[in-house]
Amino acid sequence: MRILSAGDEFVGNDLLRAAVRAEVNGSADLDFRELSLPWPIEPFGPVAEVDEASGTEEQVIEALDGAEVAVTQMAPFTRKVFASAPGLKLVSVCRGGPVNVDLAAATEAGVAVTFAPGRNAAAAAEFAVGLLLAALRRISTSSAELLSGTWRGDYYAYANAGVELDGTTVGLVGYGAIGARVARVLVAFGARVLVADPYADRDAVAADGAELVDLDDLLRRSTAVSLHARLTAETRKLIDADKLALLPPGAVLVNSARGGLLDYAPLAPALHSGRLGAVALDVYDVEPPPADWPLRDAPNVIATPHLAGASKQTADRAARIVAAEVGRYARGEALANVANPDASAR
Known part of the structure; x- marks a missing residue:
């Protein structure tokens, strides 16, 4: 299973990768692709039709490279991104609401989007x-x-x-x-x-x-x-x-x-x-x-500069929550926190 890990300077790729490996734990062979995003060193902002995102559509499209699953906090998943990633089935976002994802486009593309309630x-x-x-x-x-x-x-x-x-x-x-x-x-x-x-x-x-x-x-x-x-x-x-x-x-x-x-x-x-x-x-x-x-x-x-959720425990917890969804997907189980229930991850 090819996975895009699109981490940033808070929830980094090392956290995401380690959490996913621990959760999947042999239930699937993992092939990671990585994208490193500059948030929070550079502020987030709107990207195309989504809000509070970091990075560009072009960066995400290139990094997906046939990925079936993506885990991220800030990468923009727009209509253009979904149209360019026909093999994508799951986007697991480690924040309280997936505002960086076009949920309508994800649903039309058959991509399930999960989020991380309570992480911070x-x-x-x-x-x-x-x-x-x-x-x-x-x-x-x-x-x-x-x-x-x-x-x-x-x-x-x-x-x-x-x-x-x-x-x-x-x-x-x-x-x-x-x-x-x-x-x-x-x-x-x-x-x-x-x-x-x-x-x-x-x-x-x-x-x-x-x-x-x-x-x-x-x-x-x-x-x-x-x-x-x-x-x-x-x-x-x-x-x-x-x-x-x-x-x-x-x-x-x-x-x-x-x-x-x-x-x-x-x-x-x-x-x-x-x-x-x-x-x-x-x-x-x-x-x-x-x-x-x-x-x-x-x-x-x-x-203060938008620091309320900035604890090490928040980052660790966010990585574990998205990894748990990847584990459920890999084992064919029902996803826990789906933002677009009309989509199917299978």
Whole structure:
């Protein structure tokens, strides 16, 4: 079985190859072809009709070279790629959603596409809580000021002091694998947790110690809000100027999910006026943000370069998840996480 391993600088070909070999373990003879992609050293972007991809269609077509299976995180699998790879039967993508794959074209070509739900849930949940703590307690901003030579003793003044998680109401917008983990951590800190997600199970939310409410109610009641929804047509710019206006004065907003969930335009004015107390961001509407980005000059901004899922365990777990799908395919078993169930991998 010929396999294209299209790794990158995070989930590398060595991880992918070793995981596939361990999983297949003699159930098929493996012939690997490799393609090395430059992400995350070079940012991802749209390639033809797919999003968040690294590399070119031409590179993938050349590297496939008769492959039956492809494992990747970032390679673009477009209509042109599928048309050029008639022997391809399975594309296993080691990320939470295969946005770098044209699912309609894959289905038409009879190529099953799998993905890796939950691969970065632990890393992303921990990072979101870290951003929340940093924003509520001025950890990042006070560190930057101290290193630049300014001792902000006034942060200990009552008017400027931070807020503890213990006893604070935190709203979570979205309650998938990451949002649920964040809720359980926050409850352990002693926070009151509200959840807004029209698809969440009320009993499951309650079992985690949180309360399911509608979005407007969550925004009105929350001292801090963290976004964890998937980006869809329904959720794009879910939090806009009107929604931000519902927050209590001085509230903290965290987005480590998807840049498209948030309208970034009203953030800088809200920070300058004090309407927002702080924002902590790991994702953006444009990545990387441009040089004239208004938030560069706004107060109380924490900004990290899309790092929430960047843990060694995430990369290892992602490789194992895609390898498990290759193993199922090699043994003729049903695939576990298929994004296009109308396609057949056989």
